Each structure stands twice: as C-alpha cells, then as structure tokens.
Amino acid sequence: MAISSAAQQGDDRYSDLPSAVARREYRAGKYGSTAGVAPGYVQGNLVILPEAQASAFHRFCQLNPKPCPIIGMSDVGNPSIPALGLDLDIRTDIPQYVVWKDGEAIDRPYEVAKYWRDDLVSFVIGCSYSFEEAMMADDLPIRHIEQDVLVPMYRTNIACKSAGPFAGPMVVSMRPLKPADAIRAVQITSRFPAVHGAPVHLGLPQSIGIKDINKPDYGDAVHINDDEIPVFWACGVTPQAVIAAARVPFAITHAPGVMLVTDLKNKHLAVL
Amino acid sequence: MAISSAAQQGDDRYSDLPSAVARREYRAGKYGSTAGVAPGYVQGNLVILPEAQASAFHRFCQLNPKPCPIIGMSDVGNPSIPALGLDLDIRTDIPQYVVWKDGEAIDRPYEVAKYWRDDLVSFVIGCSYSFEEAMMADDLPIRHIEQDVLVPMYRTNIACKSAGPFAGPMVVSMRPLKPADAIRAVQITSRFPAVHGAPVHLGLPQSIGIKDINKPDYGDAVHINDDEIPVFWACGVTPQAVIAAARVPFAITHAPGVMLVTDLKNKHLAVL
Known part of the structure; x- marks a missing residue:
C-alpha cells in the first residue's frame, strides 16, 4: 500500500504531522494533559483487554455506539494501530496509563511495555474533544473550558445494553447552553457520530436520574445561567466505569x- | 418546456395528482380544513399584496426566512403559480380567504375573483404541516394532533428584522416532546429549511417572552407532561400578524x- 511503504521509508509527510510529533514526545517521556495538543487531530480514549474479554467488550461497544464509538482497534497482541498513526505504539505513546487488576487500579505508569502480553487487544474510542472543537469553530461557548475545569460528568439511569460481563449505566458529560445554542449544538454534533454524536438529553436532568446537577460524579461542577439549559452527551468514561464494574x-x-x-x-x- | 406543454395538453399525469384534484374541488365550491388533504404534498400559507407593498414584504421574508420561508411567488397581476401547480388559480383554489383593508378583515369569501387587481403579487409561505409529516414518519408524537386541537402559538420577544412597514415579533408554534425526542426533532426538521426548519427555542419559554405556556396567543393550549419540554418553531402566522400590524x-x-x-x-x- 502506498501509505505504508511511504511510512516504511520514513516519509516526512507522515512523521512531521503534529500528532505524530506529540506521540514521539510522549514516547520519549514527556508528560502533560493532551488538551489542546495537535489541534484538529482526533484524540481517543484507550481500552486494552485480553482477547478472552475483548470480544464481549467489542460487542458492548457495538451495542452502545453513543458512549462507545470505536475509532480504531488493534490485532491481537499487536501494539500498532496503523489506521490511527503509521508509527503508533500503543504501549508508549500516551503520557500516562492506568493498569487494572480485578477491577482495581494497581499502577499508573508512563508506559506499559512491561505489562504487554501477546493476547492483548486495543480499542480506541472517540472523545468529546472532537465535537467540542466543532462547536467552538461555530462560536458556541463551552463552559468548562471557559472556567478551565474538567467537564462535569454524571452517572445516569440510562442502562447500557449489556454484553458478557460488561453492563452498567451510561455516563454523560454536560455543557450548559442557551436554548438556541443547544439547537445549534444538536445540528453540529449530529455530524460526528464517531465521537459521541448528538446529545442524548437536554433540559430535564432528573429525568435521567441526575439528582443534583451541581454534584457531578466525575469532573467538576460548572455554572449554569438562568437563561441556559444543561445539554448532555454520551461520555467515553462509560466504558471505563463498565470495565471497572466488571472486575475483569x-x-x-x-x-x-x-x-x-x-x-x-x-x-x-463529519458525516455531512 | 416539456411539463408545460404536457399540462397544456391536459396530461393526466398532472391533473390526477391528489393535490390538483383537491384544488379543483375547492375551486368548484367545496369547503373544509385542508389538514390531512393530499398527504405527502406541501401546503402553504398565502399572502397577496399590491405591488406597492410587495417588494417590502418580499424583503421582510428574505430577512426572516425561519418564520417566512417563501416556497412560491407569482408574477405581478398573474393569478397562476405554475411552480406550485400547473393549473393553479390563486383566486379560487383555497377553501376560504380573508380580505384585509387598512389592517382590518373586511370579508371572508370563498373565492377572491371579484377582488382581483392587475397589481397583485402572491406569496406562498411554507407551513408546519410539512415538518410535522416528517416528524410523524419518524414516530414522534405531536400533541395537538393527538388532542385534535389547533397547535398552540405564541407571540415572542424575538423581534423580526423589519422591512418598510413590515415589523413585529416572531410568532412561534409549540410542540411538547420528551428531551430525546426533542433532539431527534431538531435533526429531522433541520432537513426542511423551506418549511420553518429547526426549532428556534426549547425548554425555557420565559426566555422568549412567553409568560404563561397554558395561554397561547393563537390556537389551543395542549398538555405538557412532567417528562417533556416545550419545543418552539417559527410560525407562518408571523407574516399575517405583521401584515395586520402594518395596516397595509x-x-x-x-x-x-x-x-x-x-x-x-x-x-x-428535504435538503439532506
């Protein structure tokens, strides 16, 4: 294939991409939030599982595409995902990892080469950074970015469809918007089904089991003005919560x- | 043009359309609501003005496309609009008309041939029946149809952009929906900009100057369940209210x- 052989030859067109540069820096030991890194390029959530659990998890994602849109996947035991980056090494190219054993976080290393096994499968799942970029490009305000805090996230009463050991509630992220902006946000994010797509709810948090909008289950609370409504998107924290609960x-x-x-x-x- | 000459020859392909049949019946004196008539065919609001006011009104529509989407327009003094129906005669093909003088309704005749003048221009403006059909085709409930009443409509504090004597607030129609259905309704109606398109507001009626959602300014009140939010679309009553206020x-x-x-x-x- 033309692109592969170009990469094998070290073609600068690929290795000079800001995304590829960022990955090489993380690989070399750099640390820091990836928010704002390589603007315009897709960032993703990572889930790595042994093959024994991977097929059930793959089914879980298939059944719950709004919280778990898969944008890339590796072969068994192979740490590369060329569709997401020709030189990408999933063991080293993220600033920090969490290693889980029986549902408990046992390590937070900067690379996972020593944990690598021949039966591991990597899933990369779309992330809200992508649709937030599209919203900001349309001049829509994003409160948690304005307030420089983490997006507020909530466990809901919306049950994910289960697959094998993977089951649990959908986690959503929330952005307050004026109603006309909320309508515009539905239009904009509907174009991006691979990164959570359109909101799943707006206006009535109690209807989806959120008791106190000021007390998110993850992230930070943000201010909602009187002329704004809370708008909720399916969140990539859902698969992480489900994996922890499954105690794989x-x-x-x-x-x-x-x-x-x-x-x-x-x-x-964008699909349109 | 092929279609015109077919029509001139009385081609049955055109004269047998359910819409053409309905117009001929109204022309012959039949009376009744057009709701549900000729399913699948576009129905429109009618505004006829003397040329002296028509250009300002045309500008008003251009400036306010959400409440006033023009789907057809006649030449000056010509009662036909072939783009909307080859044999259409705007003086006779609607069941009932209102004739206005200096902002007052002076007659409600079943045809307006006796009022016809060589300086009249006809505007046909898109109507919510079209997007409601698309919503129902997607299994979304429409409360005022379920309750068999008129859609509730409200004057808002959203000012239309003015043109000549034409100015005033936007009138909106309201349909209560569950939040997930409201999101779907935004997606569906966004495809139909020629018939009011996406909602202009949802969730916070007081933000657009609606004091009591149970007291619409036009039409009938409908029930809003606890798990629903009111969703508002720009309404074709806007141009009628503006024309009355302008006292043309x-x-x-x-x-x-x-x-x-x-x-x-x-x-x-549908644009998509």
Whole structure:
C-alpha cells in the first residue's frame, strides 16, 4: 500500500504531522494533559483487554455506539494501530496509563511495555474533544473550558445494553447552553457520530436520574445561567466505569485527561 | 418546456395528482380544513399584496426566512403559480380567504375573483404541516394532533428584522416532546429549511417572552407532561400578524386552517 511503504521509508509527510510529533514526545517521556495538543487531530480514549474479554467488550461497544464509538482497534497482541498513526505504539505513546487488576487500579505508569502480553487487544474510542472543537469553530461557548475545569460528568439511569460481563449505566458529560445554542449544538454534533454524536438529553436532568446537577460524579461542577439549559452527551468514561464494574482480571486504560493523539483529523469524521 | 406543454395538453399525469384534484374541488365550491388533504404534498400559507407593498414584504421574508420561508411567488397581476401547480388559480383554489383593508378583515369569501387587481403579487409561505409529516414518519408524537386541537402559538420577544412597514415579533408554534425526542426533532426538521426548519427555542419559554405556556396567543393550549419540554418553531402566522400590524391598504390571505395545497412533495423539500 502506498501509505505504508511511504511510512516504511520514513516519509516526512507522515512523521512531521503534529500528532505524530506529540506521540514521539510522549514516547520519549514527556508528560502533560493532551488538551489542546495537535489541534484538529482526533484524540481517543484507550481500552486494552485480553482477547478472552475483548470480544464481549467489542460487542458492548457495538451495542452502545453513543458512549462507545470505536475509532480504531488493534490485532491481537499487536501494539500498532496503523489506521490511527503509521508509527503508533500503543504501549508508549500516551503520557500516562492506568493498569487494572480485578477491577482495581494497581499502577499508573508512563508506559506499559512491561505489562504487554501477546493476547492483548486495543480499542480506541472517540472523545468529546472532537465535537467540542466543532462547536467552538461555530462560536458556541463551552463552559468548562471557559472556567478551565474538567467537564462535569454524571452517572445516569440510562442502562447500557449489556454484553458478557460488561453492563452498567451510561455516563454523560454536560455543557450548559442557551436554548438556541443547544439547537445549534444538536445540528453540529449530529455530524460526528464517531465521537459521541448528538446529545442524548437536554433540559430535564432528573429525568435521567441526575439528582443534583451541581454534584457531578466525575469532573467538576460548572455554572449554569438562568437563561441556559444543561445539554448532555454520551461520555467515553462509560466504558471505563463498565470495565471497572466488571472486575475483569486485567485491563489497561489511558489516565484521565491524557488521551491517545491520532493522525485522523476531526473534520474528516463529519458525516455531512 | 416539456411539463408545460404536457399540462397544456391536459396530461393526466398532472391533473390526477391528489393535490390538483383537491384544488379543483375547492375551486368548484367545496369547503373544509385542508389538514390531512393530499398527504405527502406541501401546503402553504398565502399572502397577496399590491405591488406597492410587495417588494417590502418580499424583503421582510428574505430577512426572516425561519418564520417566512417563501416556497412560491407569482408574477405581478398573474393569478397562476405554475411552480406550485400547473393549473393553479390563486383566486379560487383555497377553501376560504380573508380580505384585509387598512389592517382590518373586511370579508371572508370563498373565492377572491371579484377582488382581483392587475397589481397583485402572491406569496406562498411554507407551513408546519410539512415538518410535522416528517416528524410523524419518524414516530414522534405531536400533541395537538393527538388532542385534535389547533397547535398552540405564541407571540415572542424575538423581534423580526423589519422591512418598510413590515415589523413585529416572531410568532412561534409549540410542540411538547420528551428531551430525546426533542433532539431527534431538531435533526429531522433541520432537513426542511423551506418549511420553518429547526426549532428556534426549547425548554425555557420565559426566555422568549412567553409568560404563561397554558395561554397561547393563537390556537389551543395542549398538555405538557412532567417528562417533556416545550419545543418552539417559527410560525407562518408571523407574516399575517405583521401584515395586520402594518395596516397595509389592501391584502388577501388564506383563512386559518385552510391552506393552499400544492403539487410539491414534502419529501422533496428535504435538503439532506
């Protein structure tokens, strides 16, 4: 294939991408939040599971595409995912990881080469950074970015469809918007089904089991003005919560806030 | 043109359309609501003005496309609008009209041939029946249809952009929906900009100047369940209210609930 052989030859067109540069820096030991890194390029949530659990998890994602949109997947035991980056090494290219044993976090290493096994399968799942970029490009305000805090996230009473050991409630992220902006946000994010797509709810948090909008289950609370409504999107924390609850024998994920930076462009994910 | 000459020859392909049949029946004196007539075909609001006011009104529509989407327009003094129906005669093909003088309704005749003048221009403006059909085709409930009443409509504090004597607030129609259905309704109606398109507001009626959602300014109140939010669309009553307020010397409109049935198909208005 033309692109592969170009990469094998070290073609600068690929290795000079800001996303590829960022991955090389993380690989070399750099640390830091990936928010704002390589603008325009897709970032993703990481889930690595043994093959014994991977097929059930794959089915879980298939059944719950809004919280778990898969944007890339590896072969068994293979740490590369060329569709997301020709030189990508999933063991080293994320700033920090969490290693899970029986549902407990047992390590937070900066690379996972020593944990690598021949039966591991990597899943990369779309992330809200992509649709937030599209919203900001349309001049929509994003409160948690304005307030420089983490997006507020909530466990809901919306049950995910279960697959094998994987089951649990959908986790949603919330952004307050004026109603006309909320309508515009539905239009914009509907174009990006691979990164959570349209909101799943708006306006009535209690209807989806959120008791106190000011007390998110993850992330930070943000201010909602009187002329705004809360708008909720399916969140990539859902699969992490589900994996922890399933107490699988072994898993690796990215650490919160530090994502996999890929060579895909956000704008190329738009279906319209 | 092929279609015109077919019509001139009385080609049955055109004269047998359910929309054309309905217009001929109204022309022959039949009376009744056009709701549910010729399913699948576009119905429109009618505004007829003297040329002296028509250009300012055309500008008003251009400036306010959400409440006033023009789907057809006649030449000066010409009662036909072939783009909406080859044999259409705007003076006779609507069940009932309202004739306005200096902002007052002076007559409600069943045809307006005796009022016809060589300086009149007809505007046909998209109507919510079209997007409601698309919503129902997607299994979304429409409360005022379920309750068999008129859609509730409200004057808002959203000012239309003015043009000449034409100015005033936007009138909106309201449909209560569960939040997930409201999101779906935004997606569906966004495809139909020629018939009011996406909602202009949802969730916070007081933000757009609606004091009591149970007391609409036009139409009937409908029940809103606890798990629903009110969703508001720009309404074709806006231009009628604006024309009455402008107290133009002369105008003709359709009577409420009886629209112009055209040969356009609703589905063909979808932009996606």
